[in-house]
């Protein structure tokens with residue numbers, strides 16, 4: 001099979017790494033890719049949000065199967081364009097991708113599906129939103145309705161902070177994403193990510209993980225795209241995962257199908273768990289980054305068979321063969337991230353790293369010039385390892401981190417603290 005993966009982050013490097021291990025993969029192209037992906041697959045420059053270009057590229061390169069990594073091409077309808085052209089795709093339609101692209105849409109679906117989530121109000125003007133905040137009190141959560149690259153959520157500790165966030169959003173701080181605002185009850189509990197394959201009819205759990213969203217140790221400082229993750233997440237016990245499937249995910253999938261927008265792809269449910277009860281924080285219509293890295297480290301080659309079965313609507317006959325293992329990934333980010341940071345610093349120490357089925361340095365924001373790897377993004381490398389225990393996975397991951405020579409970067413030293 002000739003496979004095309006769309007994306008350029010650590011998530012796509014991990015997907016490429018898993019796909020390359022599968023003997024059914026004859027050729028792999030990743031567009032646009034990064035310096036680490038280029039070491040294991042062909043990379044191609046391509047505007048991945050332009051459906052027409054992606055279709056032409058796939059046809060010219062005799063692609064049999066396309067895996068879409070990030071949400072932006074999905075929300076832009078790239079999977080629809082590929083399917084219209086008769087290509088097999090892993091990833092939802094633009095209509096189904098609204099589960100991530102519009103928070104008010106998701107809340108409304110949850111209402112219809114009777115799925116447990118935070119109480120909320122949906123507003124198109126600031127005064128009504130502020131009146132709701134004053135009536136509810138703080139803490140309270142203010143969210144831009146649309147895609148805001150993970151930055152459109154403000155957890156307000158006071159009513160004044162919430163009112164300021166409302167003014168910012170309606171004032172255009174998040175562009176079009178903030179033209180509508182959702183205000184939510186602040187949920188207490190422990191967060192975990194649940195990844196479920198959905199083929200429009202059947203669902204198959206693909207794994208659990210816990211991310212570390214804050215930039216600083218002890219979960220301090222501003223939110224980031226994620227500073228590290230591990231899998232499985234012990235807080236998501238089998239019983240709680242089953243509840244999440246029965247009460248949240250399956251009813252959502254049924255509601256989407258009922259509305260003529262069946263969901264196909266990986267569904268990432270961000271859950272808040274309190275007293276054994278999961279509630280939905282958000283859906284994402286793609287793998288998490290860096291959660292994907294730990295899932296791929298644990299699944300290896302079978303990940304491709306699962307995604308392929310999902311795209312072909314064969315999940316009813318698929319199964320995940322879990323090893324009794326644990327994986328961890330530690331994100332190395334450029335100094336200053338998630339604020340402003342320098343680009344172009346040289347990263348040393350990567351050549352001597354042991355890379356095998358137990359440990360991989362996945363690349364996120366890197367490029368290569370004259371044989372040197374340089375940092376081109378905020379999140380730059382993902383030291384990813386697995387082991388019989390989480391401690392073993394952790395020791396391997398940090399041993400890789402310690403071999404990297406990159407004074408312009410940093411990482412959190414406490415990834416996995418909740419579980420260890």
Ligand code: AMP
Nearest residue numbers: 118141150153184185186187270281282
């Ligand atoms: P989201 O972009 O919806 O994932 O929100 C980003 C982060 O904000 C989540 O991962 C949670 O940590 C937090 N968050 C969002 N909504 C709520 C809520 N209703 N209650 C508590 N925390 C929340």
Ligand code: GLY
Nearest residue numbers: 225226288289290
């Ligand atoms: N790591 C969080 C996300 O991918 O949304």
